[in-house]
Amino acid sequence: MNSIESLQAFLPDSGTAALITSSINNRYLSGFESTDGAYLITRDKARVLLDFRYFEAASKQVQPPTQVVRFSRLIDDLNSIFLKENIKHVYIEDADMTVAGFGEYSRALNAELLTDGLSDKLSELRMVKTDAEVEKIIKAQRITERALNEVLNCLKPGVTEREIAVELEHLIKVYGGERVAFDLICITGANTSLPHGVPGDRVVKEGDFFTFDVGSVYEGYHSDMTRTVAVGYATDEMREIYDIVLEAHIKAQQAIKSGVPARDVDAAARDHIESKGYGECFGHSTGHGVGLEIHEVPAVSKRSHTVLKDGMIITDEPGIYLPGKFGVRIEDMFLVRGDDPLDLAEIPKDLIIIR
Ligand SMILES: [Mn+2]
CATH class of the missing domain: 3.90.230.10 (Creatinase/methionine aminopeptidase superfamily)
Structure with a gap:
């Protein structure tokens, strides 16, 4: 299993996603470096969400199964994905997210934030190199x-x-x-x-x-x-x-x-x-x-x-x-x-x- 498949297996059900917001882990999964954006994993999809500045470069560089999605306002675009795909829970990177970020995401996202385990899972995957x-x-x-x-x-x-x-x-x-x-x-x-x-x-x-x-x-x-x-x-x-x-x-x-x-x-x-x-x-x-x-x-x-x-x-x-x-x-x-x-x-x- 590659890292993306391992994270998909980590999700308990199709109503739960994992949202990766740290630039290092985003790069780890997408192979693309950006100072902004996020990586979203659901049971059947892996997407990197990037803004206008990165979209063209990422479209050329990012490999399947990761899809490149251009966002205008990250929170709004995440909420529309959650609504369309019936996502009710989302893991965040508990070890990397700031208190301010956590406050903002919990107020603005229409899904319950889960703080137990995604960071550890990513560290465990990153320990073993391809x-x-x-x-x-x-x-x-x-x-x-x-x-x-x-x-x-x-x-x-x-x-x-x-x-x-x-x-x-x-x-x-x-x-x-x-x-x-x-x-x-x-x-x-x-x-x-x-x-x-x-x-x-x-x-x-x-x-x-x-x-x-x-x-x-x-x-x-x-x-x-x-x-x-x-x-x-x-x-x-x-x-x-x-x-x-x-x-x-x-x-x-x-x-x-x-x-x-x-x-x-x-x-x-x-x-x-x-x-x-x-x-x-x-x-x-x-x-x-x-x-x-x-x-x-x-x-x-x-x-x-x-x-x-x-x-x-x-x-x-x-x-x-x-x-x-x-x-x-x-x-x-x-x-x-x-x-x-x-x-x-x-x-x-x-x-x-x-x-
Ligand atoms: Mn050393």
Whole structure:
């Protein structure tokens, strides 16, 4: 069953519809990006409702079974569909709709709003990627890798974090990325102990780490990768911490199997870091899903209840952060595939020393 059929099966009867108003989920179902509009699913129809600005482009791009419907005033057009097709109940996206939106829809729509389950259902569907979605995520990853490989040539003592970040963002766009997947983390020296540090005027020095947490967007799909490289040389302590993080990353990778709870993947990395005495220095979860958003379910954390399935894409990104000194994180995305997850990155993970 595809996602549209799954949502049709989720509807209890022909008098109930599902109304998708968030732009991400609308894009997920229609394959068309718009800042406005809605996607309406009934037992036997799937429609994207768009205004004049998008109608022509969508008519060329949207594939069956989705029909493109042009609306003049969304609420009125929905009400006339509800009347004609005898729709009495409509699921809304409980996790995305604002309080103001909910007030407006409940006053104006001639159907009872249902708030229990559509958002969860959409998240569940989006967790498992189709082959076409996997291809887009891999393409986004390749764009990032090409840009990162090139920017490593500019990484030398004297350049600033900001110069590296700007160059990387530029190259990601030159190589076909729609945009960066998030504000790129390009940090060096003591800043590398900040898991979400912001690139600034800090200058690269010999014997410093440089952390790249970087990603691109390709046709709406995101990629995510982190590499920590050393400039000039690495001290014994830097090598020791790097090795522990790499071992934790590999242990988590080996735990990624269809049918295994996501929290076991987290535990594989965390137990290793704790066994080396650095448990207090790994204060975030091991990973997350990636897709139309950079952070999606499933969480790969202690509290996750999700069981991994074929087709999920999750990150594996343990780290150790020593405040005031340095930090190391290594991250790749993995496609869950039986007992043998596919690493979506091609850039090596052994410590790279830039000379
Ligand atoms: Mn990540």
